[in-house]
Amino acid sequence: MGQTLxxxxxxxxxxxxxxxxxFGVVPVDVVLMHDGTGPLAVRQLGAMGLAGPRQPDRTxxxxxxxxxxxRKELSNDHVFLRDFARRAGCGLYDCGSGxxxxxxxxxxxxxxxxxxGADSHTCTAGALAVFATGMGSTDVAVAxxxxxxxxxxxxxxxVEVRGAFSPGVYAKDxxxxxxxxxxxxxxxxxxxxxxxxxxxxxxxxxRLTLCNMAVEAGxxxxxxxSDGVTREYLAAMGRQAAWRELEPDPDAVYARRVEVDxxxxxxxxxxxxxxxxxxxxxxxxxxxxxxxxxxxxxxxRLEDLRAAAAILRGRKVAAGVRLxxxxxSRRVYTEAMRFGVLSDLVxxxxxxxxxxxxxxxxxxxxxxxxxxxxxxxxxxxxxxxMGNPRSSxxxxxxATCAATALRGxxxxxxxxxx
Amino acid sequence: xxVEGRAHMFGDDISTDHIAPGRYYHLRSQLGELAxxxxxxxxxxxxxxxxxGDFVVAGRNFGLGSSREHAPTIxxxxxxxxxxxxxxxxxxxxxxxxxxxxxVICDTSRIAPGDLLRLDLERGVVxxxxxxxxxxxxxxxxxxxxxxxxxxxxxxxxxxxxLVLEA
Numbered sequence: 048m049g050q051t052l053x054x055x056x057x058x059x060x061x062x063x064x065x066x067x068x069x070f071g072v073v074p075v076d077v078v079l080m081h082d083g084t085g086p087l088a089v090r091q092l093g094a095m096g097l098a099g100p101r102q103p104d105r106t107x108x109x110x111x112x113x114x115x116x117x118r119k120e121l122s123n124d125h126v127f128l129r130d131f132a133r134r135a136g137c138g139l140y141d142c143g144s145g146x147x148x149x150x151x152x153x154x155x156x157x158x159x160x161x162x163x164g165a166d167s168h169t170c171t172a173g174a175l176a177v178f179a180t181g182m183g184s185t186d187v188a189v190a191x192x193x194x195x196x197x198x199x200x201x202x203x204x205x206v207e208v209r210g211a212f213s214p215g216v217y218a219k220d221x222x223x224x225x226x227x228x229x230x231x232x233x234x235x236x237x238x239x240x241x242x243x244x245x246x247x248x249x250x251x252x253x254r255l256t257l258c259n260m261a262v263e264a265g266x267x268x269x270x271x272x273s274d275g276v277t278r279e280y281l282a283a284m285g286r287q288a289a290w291r292e293l294e295p296d297p298d299a300v301y302a303r304r305v306e307v308d309x310x311x312x313x314x315x316x317x318x319x320x321x322x323x324x325x326x327x328x329x330x331x332x333x334x335x336x337x338x339x340x341x342x343x344x345x346x347x348r349l350e351d352l353r354a355a356a357a358i359l360r361g362r363k364v365a366a367g368v369r370l371x372x373x374x375x376s377r378r379v380y381t382e383a384m385r386f387g388v389l390s391d392l393v394x395x396x397x398x399x400x401x402x403x404x405x406x407x408x409x410x411x412x413x414x415x416x417x418x419x420x421x422x423x424x425x426x427x428x429x430x431x432x433m434g435n436p437r438s439s440x441x442x443x444x445x446a447t448c449a450a451t452a453l454r455g456x457x458x459x460x461x462x463x464x465x
Numbered sequence: 466x467x468v469e470g471r472a473h474m475f476g477d478d479i480s481t482d483h484i485a486p487g488r489y490y491h492l493r494s495q496l497g498e499l500a501x502x503x504x505x506x507x508x509x510x511x512x513x514x515x516x517x518g519d520f521v522v523a524g525r526n527f528g529l530g531s532s533r534e535h536a537p538t539i540x541x542x543x544x545x546x547x548x549x550x551x552x553x554x555x556x557x558x559x560x561x562x563x564x565x566x567x568x569v570i571c572d573t574s575r576i577a578p579g580d581l582l583r584l585d586l587e588r589g590v591v592x593x594x595x596x597x598x599x600x601x602x603x604x605x606x607x608x609x610x611x612x613x614x615x616x617x618x619x620x621x622x623x624x625x626x627x628l629v630l631e632a
Contacts, residue, residue: 070608072628086494087534095622113490120491127494167532167556183534183560185618189628197608197628231478232526236555265529267555321478408531409487429482429530431506436486 049296051203052270053238056178056293060161067202067302076160078102078190079147081109083408084165086124087184088191089131097192103136106191107155109147110140112404117411145376145402148172148344152255153378157281157289158273163190168344168426170261173238174254175280176273176293181262201267202302203238203295204229208245210310215461217354218253219346219424219444221307222260223315227325228305235265237302240295245309246271251280252350259345260426263322314447314459316422319439320430328447328459336441338421339364339452342373342400343407346424346445349374352383355449356391358463364396365455371406371413372397396452409434422451468546468567468584469594470518472576475507477524481531481557483507485539493535500539518546520582522573525550528557537561537568547584549573549591549600562609565617570603586613 050058051067058065060073078100080088085108092099100106108128113121132139140150147164148171156162158176162169165187172179182196190196206225212218226233239261246254254271261269271277272294281290314328341347341355352374364370372392374380380402383389389399400406406413407425415421415438423433428440443451446460453463483506485499492499504511504521521527521540527550528536537560540548547567551574561568567584571591576582580595591600605613608630615621621629 070606070630072630083490083493084533087538091619094619097622118491120494124494165532165534167530169532181532181556183532183556183563185534185563186559189618189622193622193627195628197630199606199608231529232552232554235526235552262556265526265554408490409482410490414488427480427482427530429480431482431486431488434488436506 048300049298051299051301052176052240052272052293052295053178053201053203053268055295056159056161057198057200059159065200067200069200070197071200072195072197073161074195075163075190077105077107077151077155077162078187079107079109079151079164079169080187081111081147081166082121082124082128083112084184085128088165088188091185091188092192095188095192099135100137100191101194104138107138107140108132109144109150110142111146112408113410114142114401114403143377143401146344146347146404148259149347149375149379153284153376157286158277158291158293163187163196167262168259170266170268171255171259171344173258173261173269174251174271175277176270178268180268201236201238203240204234205301205304206239206241206307207243207304208241208307208309209243210245210308211248212245212309212312215314215446215464216312217444217446218249218256220312220315221309222257223317223325223442224312225305226260226264227323229264231263231321231323232265237266239264239266239269241269241271247274250350251276252348255348256345263426314444314461316447316457317428317442319428319441322427322442328457331457332459334457335420335455336368336422336451336457337419338369338371338413338415339448340371340406340413340421340423340425341445341448342375343404343425344375345426347373347375347379349379349382351424351445352388352392355445356388358446358449358460359395359453360391362395362453364452368452368455370397370452371400373400373406374402376402406433422448422457424448466586468518468586470516470520470546470582472520472522472578472580472582473511473515474578475521475523478526478529479507479523480529481533481536484536485533496535496539496542499535500542503539503543512543515544517544519544521545521548522576523548523550524573525552527553529554532556534560534564537566538564541566562613563618565613571600
């Protein structure tokens with residue numbers, strides 16, 4: 048009986064065959080935390096009486112949620128984390144470096160690794176066939192101090208995607224549709240394993256978007272097999288040596304299978320205040336918006352900014368709409384500058400901010416006013432998510448966001464694609 | 466260990482943004498201050514009404530969203546005795562056990578607001594004292610029971626110096 052990707056990676060790490068439902072203490076390759084969850088993790092490490100990080104060079108501290116700091120309290124948390132990272136010899140990613148999940152896939156993660164992070168979207172790295180999952184600060188303190196964590200090996204849901212995406216339809220539309228199909232708790236305690244011809248043809252950016260949002264269906268992680276696309280991505284990041292082929296066994300046992308025909312997907316949005324409250328764009332078209340946000344660990348990559356720029360180039364954002372763009376990392380920012388993507392966006396009326404998580408998490412930048420509406424490429428639209436419980440957030444692809452910024456009302460990108 | 470208190474009712478899909486809103490991000494190193502805002506976006510009056518030991522009683526998928534451990538921590542700090550829900554999001558569930566906040570999966574549909582509830586953690590029984598019935602409880606996995614019995618994950622690691630999975 049074959050193994051799923053989740054079973055395969057965890058079995059290899061513990062050196063014995065693990066099956067879904069079994070428990071194991073598993074060595075971890077990379078531990079990450081950020082300015083929201085890191086201070087507590089560091090304090091818990093001390094409370095447990097552990098000396099410090101077991102693998103300092105693989106313990107990564109990101110200042111990405113409240114950067115540049117908007118308040119003295121956050122500044123003091125940053126001082127605390129900078130001091131810890133320096134004393135412990137950890138990797139420190141300070142202001143402007145980028146969002147933890149994006150930087151980890153660019154610089155650290157590789158097929159077959161186990162990555163734990165004090166952030167729920169740590170599952171993003173699953174796109175590189177990494178068993179990556181989010182945990183709380185105390186669990187991350189244990190992983191940091193002991194170099195291991197306990198796992199219940201998850202059952203996997205196989206998401207088989209055939210066909211090809213139509214123009215104007217993206218990985219974001221697929222994952223939003225899937226979450227609405229499964230429900231916001233439809234994959235709780237499970238792994239979502241994406242495969243099939245449409246996934247094999249999908250670029251790394253799209254795969255990262257899928258895995259990033261696995262947690263919005265309750266999943267522990269999202270996973271994609273490591274293949275030629277993975278190899279090319281790692282090579283582009285200058286990390287060819289990290290590549291290895293890794294795929295589930297053909298006779299792996301899945302908890303369930305979901306079949307999707309990519310060709311039948313249309314642009315969709317998640318309506319307030321639930322990620323699984325998904326509707327075709329046509330159903331909510333002409334809903335006025337005050338702000339459009341393109342960025343975050345879900346959709347702040349070069350490919351996302353390019354999709355938006357292709358729509359906005361030579362045109363102007365509608366009067367009364369704020370377009371906020373935030374590249375996901377310094378690398379993305381630099382490339383978007385070099386290729387002229389940022390100038391296209393700025394000339395169309397966008398405000399560009401340094402890499403970070405502020406707007407998505409309601410920390411700072413782009414906080415909504417009472418009764419305001421935002422269409423965002425982020426991963427959550429819970430009440431109050433963008434800093435104000437009296438505002439509303441819709442979620443959509445970068446192309447849907449760009450088309451909407453252009454018209455000032457929620458717009459199907461196929462209406463404005465040239 | 467017995468927990469006794471009144472039921473405060475919440476619906477389905479109470480997220481960590483409801484429990485510990487992102488706009489109070491700057492208070493994460495001042496947990497006592499953050500606790501004053503616990504569950505504010507689901508019920509603005511909750512923190513004022515809460516008495517020590519009271520129960521948060523919810524529907525499906527309680528605690529979905531962020532990994533922020535501050536969510537179960539401030540519930541505990543504010544005086545919540547236990548959380549009862551029909552189902553719970555994975556990270557929140559694990560975090561609650563880690564910080565020693567009792568969480569119980571059971572059918573909460575018969576509980577009425579203000580009911581007096583009693584939880585016997587050792588026996589794994591929830592009783593609605595007001596209405597006079599016991600609720601069937603989904604047992605915790607042994608690894609979580611071991612952590613809860615040690616008083617949370619910090620105490621577990623202090624005691625054993627490592628992760629001990631067996632109960």
